[in-house]
Amino acid sequence: MFTALLLVWSAAAAPVIHVTPVTYQGVQEAMAAAEKADWDATLLFPAGAHNISLAGPLFNFARVAPPPGGRLVVAGAGMDVTTLVIDTVNATNDVLQAKPCGAACAWRQITVRDLTFARSAMTTTQGTVVSCSGDNENQTLVLQLDPSFPAMDELLKTRTGRISAEQG
Numbered sequence: 001m002f003t004a005l006l007l008v009w010s011a012a013a014a015p016v017i018h019v020t021p022v023t024y025q026g027v028q029e030a031m032a033a034a035e036k037a038d039w040d041a042t043l044l045f046p047a048g049a050h051n052i053s054l055a056g057p058l059f060n061f062a063r064v065a066p067p068p069g070g071r072l073v074v075a076g077a078g079m080d081v082t083t084l085v086i087d088t089v090n091a092t093n094d095v096l097q098a099k100p101c102g103a104a105c106a107w108r109q110i111t112v113r114d115l116t117f118a119r120s121a122m123t124t125t126q127g128t129v130v131s132c133s134g135d136n137e138n139q140t141l142v143l144q145l146d147p148s149f150p151a152m153d154e155l156l157k158t159r160t161g162r163i164s165a166e167q168g
Contacts, residue, residue, distance in 0.1 A: 014040045014070065022050035022084070027058055035063070040070030045084065045115055047077035053087040057097035064098070066109040076115025083116045125149040 015037050019030045022045060034041040052058065059074065066072055076082025086095055095117055127145035134140050145151060 014042060014073075016042045016044050019043055019045050022046065022048075022052065024052055024055050024058065027052070031059070034072060038070065039064050039066040039072045039109075042073040042075055045074075045076040045082050047081040049083045049085055049118075051085045051087065051120065054095075057094040058084075058086065059096050061096065061098035061110060064110060071109045071111060074110070074112045074115070076113075078114050079116050082114065083118050085118045085120055087120050122150050123155065125152060125155060 017030045017033045017037075019026055027043075030043045034043060061072075064072055076084075084095075096112070125145055126149045127143040130142040130144050132139070132141050
């Protein structure tokens with residue numbers, strides 16, 4: 001005997017908000033449109049590498065509160081085809097920001113998918129620990145930096161004052 005079951009789901013689809021232009025201001029306008037949609041929406045970025053100079057956090061999720069069953073989605077055309085290149089010179093380098101929250105945290109209803117975040121300049125370096133020496137008063141750590149990564153003094157040129165070369 002063969003039994004077939006047909007399920008029909010009739011729910012209003014969450015709106016898709018196309019992020020254009022792909023700039024800091026364009027993202028802020030898309031976030032405002034998502035808020036008007038009660039945060040149950042998809043912010044869709046087009047394919048391409050998009051340079052964005054930050055004037056503050058690109059995505060501030062502090063007020064995001066989708067309704068039960070709702071979800072805020074930040075999406076691109078694919079992780080290998082949509083890249084948001086973030087300018088690192090600005091003093092506010094946060095891309096995603098939210099305040100800490102408890103059990104009812106809206107972060108559970110936010111999805112970021114199908115895109116890549118990059119920086120316009122390297123903000124970290126990488127290497128191998130060569131040696132460690134010293135006592136409790138004077139300690140030394142020697143690193144051999146990978147030649148494809150920047151030296152510490154290059155990284156410190158665009159830092160926001162948290163560290164300087166003199167701090168080690």
